Amino acid sequence: MNDFGELIRVEGARALATLTRVLGDLQLAEDALHDAVVVALERWPVEGPPANPAAWLTVTARNKAIDRLRREARRSEKEEAAMRYVTPSEPERFDDSTIDDDVLRLVFTCCHPALAPEARVALSLRALCGLSTAEIARAFLVSEPAMAQRIVRAKHKIAAARIPYRVPADHELLERLPAVLAVVYVIFTEGHSASAGDDLVRVDLCNEAIRLAGVLSCLLPDEPEVLGLLALLLLTDARRTSRVDPDGGLVLLADQDRARWDAAQIEEGSALVERALRRSAGRPGPYALQGAIAACHANAPSFTETDWPDIVMLYGLLETVLPTSVVRLNRAVAIAEVDGPAAGLLLVDAITGLEQFQHFHSARADMLRRLDRDAEAAHAYRAALALNPSTPERRFLLRRLAALG
Amino acid sequence: MPQYAALIYGEDADWAAPQYAAQMAEYGEFGAAAAQVIQGGAALQPISTATTISVKGGKGGDLVTTDGPFAETKEVLGGFYLLEANDLDEAIKWASQIPGAWHGRIEIRPVLPMG
Known part of the structure; x- marks a missing residue:
């Protein structure tokens, strides 16, 4: 199973996108895919994986869905109606380009602005990356039932409010794309700089974010x-x-x-x-x-050989398109490298609204330390420590604090 | 086709008063532009006319009647439309043209299909 686990996860996520379109419902698609994966795990180790695993999973899952619906159709008229979707008059070919289009549709569904931001992240990891609810719960340090509920709620809203499976038209794309990119970025930053816990880097999330960004760059080159x-x-x-x-x-x-x-x-x-x-x-x-x-x-x-003036210039441009306190803080840190810590500190102290942001205090502390203002630096390190940083960051801050004497 | 309720929240207004004539004209324009998707709707009279009732202790229990809205908030429900739309994106597209979207805000809720 382990030989095929990764293949099934990645290809299964692609199959899920097409199944969602064909079946018109994400939950039904997931159930059908699950049935197909069971078959795959029996056959692939014996027969070898098919040439196009995503297409194989799609066809098998669709047939499983038809079985499922036939069994349940007697009980519900609504599902009988759904049967009409699944049994096309002529069989559809699930080639790579069809599947790619479906993946992009599902991206925009999972990252729809009508879903809560944390639900978009969870749903994307579930539906687009094929991670299990338990894995996602572990990555975000919440309990599995809580994560399951978050995902179920999001799926329910997609179905009830009819959040569409559609790539936005060109004129809407600019409006909708930032939400998609933000989801990928959040997944990465949570992996790269875990906001809590013992590990600074959670590699899985980094890899998933890079894989998603790679998929998007192929679909929207x-x-x-x-x-x-x-x-x-x-x-x-x-x-x-x-x-x-x-x-x-x-x-x-x-x-x-x-x-x-x-x-x-x-x-x-x-x-x-x-x-x-x-x-x-x-x-x-x-x-x-x-x-x-x-x-x-x-x-x-x-x-020391970093092109700091170039970085200051780029942060200046960034501030015009993304005028946030965090960008101002990063620009101040770069300016401290060009014009010295006093110039950086002047800018940092003018920033408001980052009192709860650990890096604001640690950046300030570093500038104060370089200006030999030890008492104030110690105070700033303590402020950073008080915000409950991850274990590696805590170690670093304590070391710096101790070095001040 | 699925239906969505577009609930219009904003200031507590007496839509019949002359100072709202301009806004009502905007609603007139929206009504004409969206005629094909509007299935129903109404402007509501101000909060001062609201009565909240509940029946305590289950069906057939004691009727409790109170003056005013269910919850005192700055933004009140001033009216609603029932819109027909294929999906949420289409509903959002129409709702974003309701004057309440810039005078206040619009809550879009899918209507529970009956029967």
Whole structure:
């Protein structure tokens, strides 16, 4: 089973998209897919996997759905009506391009703005990545029943309010795409910088986010923000292994062993950034710009040789399209590298609304430390610690605090 | 075709008063533009005319009648439309043209299919 588990998860998620369209209901599609997976697990180890596993799963699941509906049709007229959907007059061919279109439809359904943001994330991991409810619950540190309820509610709303399975028309795409990209980004950041728990990096979520962004970049190859997001994730993830020391403590960018960064991934990400910027018609969006910033860091031979003025310029552009306090904070951190910690601190202290954000306090603490204002730095480190950081971050902050003496 | 209720929340207004004439004209325009999808609807009289009732202790129990709305909020239900739409995106498209969307906000609820 383990040999086929990953294949079935990935191909099953593709099959689910087509099944959802054909059957008109996500829950029915999941049940039918489950039946087909049982058959696959019996046959594939003996006969070998089929040439197109997603198409095989789709056809098998559809037949299983017809069986299911026939059995239940006697009980319910409504399901009899559903039968008309499933038994097409001529058999449909489920080739890769049909399935791709269906995956994109399901992406926009799972990331529909009428669903609560946390439901979009959970549903995407369930329906698009094929993760189990238990896996998603573990990744987000909530109980399995709570996560199951979140997913059931979302599916119910999709069915009851008839959230459509449709790729938005071109003129709606710009409005709808940010919600999709935000879901992928949240999955990645939760994996990359776990907000709680013992591990700083939860690799599974990072991989899923990169896979999703990759799927989107194949389906929407002309959207610069999709390319920018994939670039941002690849470039950030390329530094993954160097971010944690052997004791599980956080390693700052300045102290990371750059030889351990993934050179191939950095090359791929950097090329994507260039494509994204070229397609942005002089008005790059937030992901293309963040990708460009990540490329600056990833391609710098050392921390001191980083092109900080370029990064400051990019953050300036980013602030115009994404005027948030977090962006202002990051820009201030970059300015501290160009004009010194005093200039950075001046900007940081002008930012409001980040009192509950641990990185605001740790960035401030670092600038104060570099200005030899030890008492104030200690106070800021304590403020960061009070916000319950993940274990690796806590270790790092405690170490810095102790070094102040 | 599925139906959606577009519930219009906003200030507590007396739609018949002259100062709302301009808004009522906007509603007139929406009514004409969306005639093919509007299945019903109404503007409601102000909150001062509202009565809330409940029957305590199950069917046939004591009727409790109180003056005013169920909940005191800044935004009140001022009216509603019953719209016909294929899916939520279509319902949103129509609801976004209801004047209440810019004077207040619209809650879109799928209507429970009966029978």
